[in-house]
Amino acid sequence: MTYDLYFWPSGAAEDVVELADRLAEEEADVLAPDPRVLAFRADLLRRWPDLADRIEPWHGDLEWRLPAGRTDLAERYVLLTLPYGWHGTHDLPVLAARYGLDCYDPQGG
Numbered sequence: 848m849t850y851d852l853y854f855w856p857s858g859a860a861e862d863v864v865e866l867a868d869r870l871a872e873e874e875a876d877v878l879a880p881d882p883r884v885l886a887f888r889a890d891l892l893r894r895w896p897d898l899a900d901r902i903e904p905w906h907g908d909l910e911w912r913l914p915a916g917r918t919d920l921a922e923r924y925v926l927l928t929l930p931y932g933w934h935g936t937h938d939l940p941v942l943a944a945r946y947g948l949d950c951y952d953p954q955g956g
Contacts, residue, residue, distance in 0.1 A: 853925070904918075
């Protein structure tokens with residue numbers, strides 16, 4: 848079993864449920880590109896390289912992995928699909944806050 852976590856620039860969403868639903872469909876045009884998102888993403892992949900198989904949207908930092916969907920969204924948000932019990936779960940919201948990003952867990956509201 849897996850669960851999703853979404854990250855986007857703080858304060859960017861009035862309705863987090865609606866935004867997460869849109870991002871799940873790669874409809875991210877409501878979010879402006881933000882360099883903090885790419886910096887957060889780079890830090891995630893540096894700390895936990897295993898997330899390369901669990902991170903969306905596609906970006907050139909995934910090296911050999913072929914794009915699966917849009918290739919122009921990585922500066923807008925990060926979506927992680929994690930297995931239950933993944934070892935770094937509690938660190939993710941703290942790290943996101945350092946980059947000025949919100950963390951949304953649709954399973955927990």
